[in-house]
């Protein structure tokens with residue numbers, strides 16, 4: 001049901017039924033279309049390797065970067081190709097708040113497709129700064145990637161942040177990031193927006209930290225938790241892929257404090273269709289002449 005107030009936003013109960021990434025237990029068959037409008041990022045995660053290509057099936061990758069205006073057309077065509085799409089999302093390839101394009105896109109989506117769920121994903125560094133705008137735009141579901149709440153651990157995951165025009169490294173950077181993530185989650189959750197937290201599980205670095213992390217984000221208002229197994233690459237190529245046992249144990253530890261989502265497909269930034277099911281992204285991007293002409297591959 002839609003809550004009424006200064007803004008309208010879908011309740012958690014409604015998201016569970018209609019959002020493919022907010023179910024617990026059995027997977028649902030709703031779809032999402034990701035709009036790759038955000039390329040820039042303001043933090044430097046050691047596992048992150050953003051790329052523009054057609055072949056890799058992982059986060060941080062898209063066929064190209066599109067403008068907010070092009071995103072509206074992409075949504076229009078995606079719905080025609082897959083009528084089960086209920087969600088328009090922005091999940092990179094960079095951070096949604098590092099540039100203004102994601103919020104601009106959601107303003108247009110709200111006008112053109114009021115029935116769609118607006119889903120945004122962010123690293124959370126700028127969440128306190130943009131919380132009011134996120135609430136006003138009417139984002140229904142927000143995902144914040146929080147990989148640690150301990151500065152020593154976080155310093156091993158992200159080497160640097162750029163914040164208010166300054167560069168910070170190590171634990172100093174970690175302290176600012178963690179503070180902003182938790183303060184932002186609290187602010188947005190308090191306004192009634194459903195917050196999911198994603199954590200990249202890195203056995204050698206944050207493997208023993210999940211319990212504390214899940215408890216803390218739940219205390220700050222997050223409703224759902226998603227553990228994403230590390231793809232060892234870039235500066236963390238020395239780390240191991242989490243085993244099934246490590247993933248199950250981490251999920252069980254988190255579940256003592258917060259609901260856990262178990263069907264993550266580690267989607268591309270331009271994924272379209274039903275996660276783990278019908279995939280229409282190739283058709284969406286390869287067919288139309290005018291979209292190919294207007295892409296600015298960056």
Ligand code: CLF
Pocket residue numbers: 020021032034087088089090091119120121143226263264265266267275
């Ligand atoms: Fe996209 Fe993320 Fe929204 Fe879902 S994906 S922005 S919450 S609509 Fe979902 Fe894909 Fe996993 Fe993300 S399966 S990577 S959790």
Ligand code: SF4
Pocket residue numbers: 041042043044045048049050060092093094095123
């Ligand atoms: Fe990459 Fe996301 Fe980390 Fe930015 S926040 S460096 S896009 S993983």
